[in-house]
Amino acid sequence: MIEISNIGSALKQSSTQAIQAYSSTLSSASTGYDYSGYTNTIGAIGSAIASNKAEKKAREELRVQRAEQEAKIKERELKALITIRSEIDKIFIDGGMPLSSHKVEAPVLYLFAHGSNKSEWNRNQSVTMSISNVIQVHRYNDGTYPYTSNVKRTFESSGISEPVLIGYFTNKDEAEKYRNSLLEIAPNAKFSIKEVEVKLEEQSVNTNAKQSDVDFWGTKTTDNKSQTKNNNKQAETDFWGVSVKEKKAEPKNPQPMK
Numbered sequence: 001m002i003e004i005s006n007i008g009s010a011l012k013q014s015s016t017q018a019i020q021a022y023s024s025t026l027s028s029a030s031t032g033y034d035y036s037g038y039t040n041t042i043g044a045i046g047s048a049i050a051s052n053k054a055e056k057k058a059r060e061e062l063r064v065q066r067a068e069q070e071a072k073i074k075e076r077e078l079k080a081l082i083t084i085r086s087e088i089d090k091i092f093i094d095g096g097m098p099l100s101s102h103k104v105e106a107p108v109l110y111l112f113a114h115g116s117n118k119s120e121w122n123r124n125q126s127v128t129m130s131i132s133n134v135i136q137v138h139r140y141n142d143g144t145y146p147y148t149s150n151v152k153r154t155f156e157s158s159g160i161s162e163p164v165l166i167g168y169f170t171n172k173d174e175a176e177k178y179r180n181s182l183l184e185i186a187p188n189a190k191f192s193i194k195e196v197e198v199k200l201e202e203q204s205v206n207t208n209a210k211q212s213d214v215d216f217w218g219t220k221t222t223d224n225k226s227q228t229k230n231n232n233k234q235a236e237t238d239f240w241g242v243s244v245k246e247k248k249a250e251p252k253n254p255q256p257m258k
Contacts, residue, residue, distance in 0.1 A: 078124045084189040085121050092182055094164045096148040097137070109137045109145065110175040111167025113152075114182065115160040116191065129191040130160045131182060132198045134175045137168070158198045 092114065098104040116129040132155055139145050148165065155163035166182075169175040186193055 074124065078122075081124055081190060082122055085191075088182075088185060088189055089121075092164065092166055092178075095167050096165055097145045097151060097168060100144050104145070104170075106170045107139050109139075109168040109170060110134050110172045111137065111151070111165055111169060112175060112179050113155040113160055113163035113165050115155070115163045118162075124190075126190050126192045128194055129186055130194045130196050131179065131186075132158065132160060132163075132196045134172060134179055135198050135200055136172070154200075155196075155198060158196055160196055 095111065097109070112132045112134045114129055114131045116127055120127045135154075137146060137151060152163050152165065155165075166178060167175060169178070183193060
């Protein structure tokens with residue numbers, strides 16, 4: 001029992017000395033496990049993290065403000081763009097051909113057409129606008145002009161969908177000036193111009209005549225007159241080719257054959 005007690009006392013003493021030696025080593029070490037300076041470092045790191053969070057918040061707020069400003073700028077741009085396009089629509093309004101009640105005496109009228117997708121006019125983007133050359137439309141011999149729908153079909157066949165007729169003009173120079181003004185203004189409203197050449201048969205114009213010798217498609221109306229005369233001549237015979245005059249010469253009550 002005495003030996004065991006001595007051994008226990010020796011182990012206890014040895015453990016105490018080991019702990020003291022370890023503590024002494026930690027306290028006297030200049031490197032390694034000395035945490036005494038780390039408190040200030042941790043505080044600096046915490047301040048840096050807080051500062052970084054504040055900076056991120058400031059950047060986010062700045063980004064939001066910038067996005068709001070850009071949205072307002074784009075909204076103002078779109079509003080101005082729609083206003084310009086609306087003014088163009090008012091100035092270059094859809095026209096048409098005169099009616100007989102308008103008492104227009106000009107043998108030839110001039111006009112051009114433009115066309116675009118109206119559903120794209122309210123968007124802040126480039127819109128393709130097709131603009132034709134100035135064409136001439138001749139008056140018929142009876143004093144009337146081609147229907148507006150017929151003239152529009154001419155532009156449609158040249159590739160302008162839903163054409164807007166600009167005119168009519170009685171003077172070609174005025175029509176050309178009006179067309180040039182559209183070519184100049186349209187790009188300012190983000191219209192991408194596509195010029196379309198509408199080709200019609202050239203016709204000589206007699207400005208002293210009140211009537212044109214050709215119709216809108218270049219067909220000579222004198223040919224129509226000749227056809228009418230031929231039809232009248234054909235009308236002088238019946239369905240079987242018997243002369244109407246000969247039939248008139250027959251007696252009203254012919255004698256029965258024996």
